[in-house]
Amino acid sequence: MNTVNLSQLLKRQDLWQGTSGLSHDLPHVKSGFHQIDSQLHFNGWPLGHSIELLCDGLHIGELPLLMPALSELSQQHRWIALINPPITPYAPALQAAGVDTSRILIIRTQDDKDLLWATEKALSTGTCSAVISWMHNSDANNAQLRRLQLAAAQSDCLHVQIHNSDQAQKASPASLRIQLNATETGTELNVIKQRGSAAGQHLDVALFSELRDEQQPPQQWPLFSDSIHDAANHSLIDEGTAVAATALH
Amino acid sequence: MLWVAIRLPYLQVDTLNNEQVIDPHSQVPEPSIAIYNNSKRIIQASSNALEQGVAEGMSMATARALCEKIQLLPERIDAPLDALRSLQLFSYRISPHSTIEAPDSLFIEISSTLKVFDGLDSILAIITKELAKRRWRHHVSVGLTMRAAALFSHCAQPPFLTPPSVPTQKQQQRAINQLAINQLQCSSKTILSLSKIGIEYCDQINKLTADDRKRTLSEDFNQYWQSLIPSGNQTRPTFTPPSQFQERVEFLNTINSANGLLFVCNRLAQNLGHYLIAIQGHTCELLWQLHDIEGNSLDIHIATAQPLQQYQPIVELTRLKLEPIKLKQPIDALTLVCDQITYDQQNQQDLFSRNDQHTPAHLLNLLAARLHEQAFFSLDIQPQHQPELAQTAVKAGSTESVQANEIALPPRPTFLLHNPPPLKMIGNQLCWRSPIKLLKGPERIETGWWFIPINRDYYVGQDQEHRLLWIFFDRLKENWFLAGVFS
Structure with missing residues (x-):
């Protein structure tokens, strides 16, 4: 065998080489969660690769997981394309997480064809630092997903596809596939595929932990009101909070 | 001055052929076309029609007899001029000095841009490449005057093109002298009168003294002859592109x-x-x-x-x-x-x-282009207390860069529902899909007293599927609603 040709082949990033082929210092963005960065072969979310997040339910738990990365990527002068999110993300929450909301580009498509087209264009034009596509209603086949993977490979952006959990049983060209499950403290991540390394990692990532600690009700909370009434003299303990206090127990 | 003459004798046909939706890589033959005038005589024909014997001045019936599949089309008066204007616009990239001479010629004065384009050959290459792209049959020539360039464009092998070189006045005169008088752009009456006095070549005219020329030849011809010779009083037309x-x-x-x-x-x-x-x-x-x-x-x-x-x-x-x-x-x-x-x-x-x-x-x-204008948008943050009004969808790219707010605000959900669904209260238990346990709150938001008043107490809750929810008790409607979802 011609060893020169073999060495050239081994340099190709798109050639699967078991656990040793893919370099650890590939372009990536820190996920903002130590557990994820340390367990993933890429040391964070890989750039220029398709990532699949598989989950059930409302398909809205994934975004907080990506928020620290989006915050970093929004510093680039490029779009963060959110394609077909089930609900429009709330800008004040994005801003609070450090995301520059002027970089956010929400795209709504009518059908699968446009969804795939918009995703591919967002990847191939090089105008986006991140492309997140909600594909839970999509019937994209393997060839179409492969096409997106190729478009991602030619870009330097974070490409995340969000699918239903039942897609886990199907083959996918994505470099990284993670199953997400909601837990009482946040999200559980099961890595079902990662190119260049073994899969099977189970991670528990705490999300909004400051909100999950149950407070002792009722308690004074900052009053955000532009009422002509004097806020200091306005008691929070009234009918509404009384009902709430009952509900808290 | 140095003029480039571009003569396009078949614009009527070539613009039609070019406007056809023909894939340049396909093997489909170009149609045979001929253009006729008001007298029903052929005035121009496509290359393949010419090959089959169709010629200028021929009747339509003869053309049809020679070429069965020929398409005979009436003359389009404006088409050549429109095509020349389009080419003039292109030539503006090379020089701002150009003029059109109906029905088929464009002249570009290039002496001031020779250095910019690194010589005559580069300029000629740009022009011929564009003409080839447009698939217009053409004759290109150069001359020190506009009329000389026009004259050379009628030559089978125009001088100074192989290789391209800027002629001197003597070289140009020598090239003119070699031409037969019937190549001059004069009326047939003038040509006839020249041949009657034994003049067959331009060289013979050149040998006449100025006085002899004035005496023996018409004033019009003398003016034409002078226009072939470079002089200091040549005018240089300036082209101004249209405003739209x-x-x-x-x-x-x-x-x-x-x-x-x-x-x-x-x-x-x-x-x-x-x-x-x-x-x-x-x-x-x-x-x-x-x-x-x-x-x-x-x-x-x-x-x-x-x-x-x-x-x-x-x-x-x-x-x-x-x-x-x-x-x-x-x-x-x-x-x-x-x-x-x-x-x-x-x-x-x-x-x-x-x-x-x-x-x-x-x-x-x-x-x-592919989707519609409302299919994509950006988000803008508004200084409003009411959560639904704190965000607006705006035209993508119309917002300025927004930095994170330095003042820590109470938590806001990742997704806000624009039409908050009401929650059920079963006994003392709030429910949305599954029972909700309240974790934090309340945060009172009371605003809009001057418009649509709202008075709400917001809480963070968690359902049994571990979803973190933002819910509120509407103190005016006295009911609970789901405002948004954290995760």
Whole structure:
């Protein structure tokens, strides 16, 4: 065998080489969660690769997981394309997480064809630092997903596809596939595929932990009101909070 | 001065052929076409018609007899002039000094731009490449005066072209002297009178003294002869491009599918690109008009997020616009109009000032062409207490960079529901899909007393599927609602 040709082949990033082929210092963005960065072969979310997040339910738990990365990527002068999110993300929450909301580009498509087209264009034009596509209603086949993977490979952006959990049983060209499950403290991540390394990692990532600690009700909370009434003299303990206090127990 | 003459003797036919939707790579033969005038005589014919014996001055019946499949079309008076204007616009990239001479010639004075383009050969290469692209049969020549260049354009082998060289006055005179008098652009009466006195070649005219010429030859001919010789009082016309671009193409055969128009769209877009480059302008809006055989026209507007100048993005956006269109009637003409031109340098900057091949606006242009304007948007934050009003959807790219708020605000959900669904209260237990346990709260938001008052207490809750929810008790409606979802 011609060893020169073999060495050239081994340099190709798109050639699967078991656990040793893919370099650890590939372009990536820190996920903002130590557990994820340390367990993933890429040391964070890989750039220029398709990532699949598989989950059930409302398909809205994934975004907080990506928020620290989006915050970093929004510093680039490029779009963060959110394609077909089930609900429009709330800008004040994005801003609070450090995301520059002027970089956010929400795209709504009518059908699968446009969804795939918009995703591919967002990847191939090089105008986006991140492309997140909600594909839970999509019937994209393997060839179409492969096409997106190729478009991602030619870009330097974070490409995340969000699918239903039942897609886990199907083959996918994505470099990284993670199953997400909601837990009482946040999200559980099961890595079902990662190119260049073994899969099977189970991670528990705490999300909004400051909100999950149950407070002792009722308690004074900052009053955000532009009422002509004097806020200091306005008691929070009234009918509404009384009902709430009952509900808290 | 140094003039380039471009003579296009078959514009009537060549513009028709070029306007055909012919894939240049396909093996489909070009149609045989001939153009007839009011006297029903052939005035121009396509190459393959000429090969079959069709000739200028022939009757239509004879042409049809020689070439069975020939398409005979009436003369289009404006077509050659429109084509020449289009070429003049292109030539503006080379020199601002040019003039059209109907019916078939364009003259470009290039002495001031020779150095810029690194010599005559480069300029001639640019011109011939463009003419080849347009597939116009042409004769190109150079001369020290406009009339000399025009004269050489009628020669079978124009001088100073192989290799291209700038002639001296003597060299040009020598080249003229070698020509037969019937090659001069004079009336046949003048040529006849010259031959009557025994003059067959220009050399013989040159040997006459000025007095002899004045005495023996007409005043018109003397003026013409003087115009062949360079002098200090030559005038140099200056071309000013029009303030808007409009070009119409009529098809020999009608076109039934929108995709079939792409070839012509590509050429018109290229011409628009040449125009914009020539005037150093940009455009954000252009209009395609598809004229069908019943005289109706379908307008296709293209608006871009960023001013464009190059033709490639225009072609790409046009393709996306045309793709979904299903034509009701065959199309027999196409017009491209661009009258919104900006010269503002600031408009040429990228949205986010990034020097990439594709700017962020490029993606918006593509989305606008394929999807509809409301299909993509950005988010803007408003200084409003009411959560639903704290965010608005705005035109993508219209917002300024927003930095994180330094003042820590109470938590806000990742997704806010615009039509908060009411929650059920089963006993003392709040429910939405599953029972909700309250974790934090309340945060009172009381605002809008001057408009639509709201008075709400917001809480963070968690359902049994571990979803973190933002819910509120509406103190006016006395009911609980789901405001949003954290995770």
